[in-house]
Amino acid sequence: MANALIHAPKTAKRGEVIEIKALILHPMETGFRPGTNGRIIPRNIIERFSADWNGEEVFALKMSPAIAANPFVSFFVVADRSGTVKFRWSGDNDFLVEEQVAIAVE
Amino acid sequence: MTTSRRCFLAGAAVALLPITSARATPADMEAAIREVTGGATLREGPVALDIPPLVENGNTVPLTVSVKSPMTAEDHVKAIHVFNEKNPQPHVFNATLGPRNGKAVVSTRIKLADTQQIAAVVETSRGEFWTARAEVIVTIAACLEEVN
Numbered sequence: 001m002a003n004a005l006i007h008a009p010k011t012a013k014r015g016e017v018i019e020i021k022a023l024i025l026h027p028m029e030t031g032f033r034p035g036t037n038g039r040i041i042p043r044n045i046i047e048r049f050s051a052d053w054n055g056e057e058v059f060a061l062k063m064s065p066a067i068a069a070n071p072f073v074s075f076f077v078v079a080d081r082s083g084t085v086k087f088r089w090s091g092d093n094d095f096l097v098e099e100q101v102a103i104a105v106e
Numbered sequence: 107m108t109t110s111r112r113c114f115l116a117g118a119a120v121a122l123l124p125i126t127s128a129r130a131t132p133a134d135m136e137a138a139i140r141e142v143t144g145g146a147t148l149r150e151g152p153v154a155l156d157i158p159p160l161v162e163n164g165n166t167v168p169l170t171v172s173v174k175s176p177m178t179a180e181d182h183v184k185a186i187h188v189f190n191e192k193n194p195q196p197h198v199f200n201a202t203l204g205p206r207n208g209k210a211v212v213s214t215r216i217k218l219a220d221t222q223q224i225a226a227v228v229e230t231s232r233g234e235f236w237t238a239r240a241e242v243i244v245t246i247a248a249c250l251e252e253v254n
Binding site: 017028030032053056057058059060061062063064065066067068069071072073074075076077078080 | 165166167190193194195197198199200201202203204206207208209210211212213214215216217218248
């Protein structure tokens with residue numbers, strides 16, 4: 001099972017620029033490495049990460065095999081109103097994980 | 107007839123060629139950059155590409171791209187692209203940003219297969235393209251060790 005870790009403040013002042021960090025467990029197999037049997041291990045990566053604030057996409061990252069295993073990403077966002085931030089990782093072999101956090105803006 | 111040392115070295119060099127051609131080259135990186143910019147001129151802009159100059163383990167290398175931008179609706183960073191020269195593929199990531207981000211800063215961790223140059227290309231809402239480059243020395247490359 002995939003395991004995602006989100007680091008985001010629970011509360012923020014209106015208009016504050018907050019940092020959100022997201023980490024997920026995933027091998028990010030490149031598809032260029034031979035395994036112990038000499039055959040190439042098939043590619044298995046996360047292709048896309050996105051973050052939606054109340055349904056509006058505020059950040060997206062298209063990944064390539066050059067992203068390290070257990071992809072970590074950090075970005076900034078303006079906290080304009082309270083709501084939920086929904087994170088979505090999708091990739092090879094129908095990989096799909098969704099996670100959400102609530103942020104209260106005062 | 108015995109093979110002279112020179113002949114042997116020439117043969118060895120030819121035998122080694124296929125290994126290097128399996129990788130992206132600096133020309134591939136420039137081609138990938140042109141695909142993004144559409145041939146627009148790249149300028150050195152207010153872009154900082156933070157990556158350690160000397161990396162011990164190429165399997166996970168922290169990388170931060172920060173751009174000085176007001177991030178308003180009229181003037182903001184639309185996308186940050188990162189490319190490499192010598193991994194099997196020139197692409198590293200493409201990040202999509204907008205005025206909602208407030209700050210054009212993106213961090214992640216990447217893999218590096220060799221000592222090489224990394225390039226960040228920033229696309230702004232005004233249609234400008236900025237770039238920043240960094241040289242990285244890698245002592246243990248990614249993607250080489252056997253898996254269990």
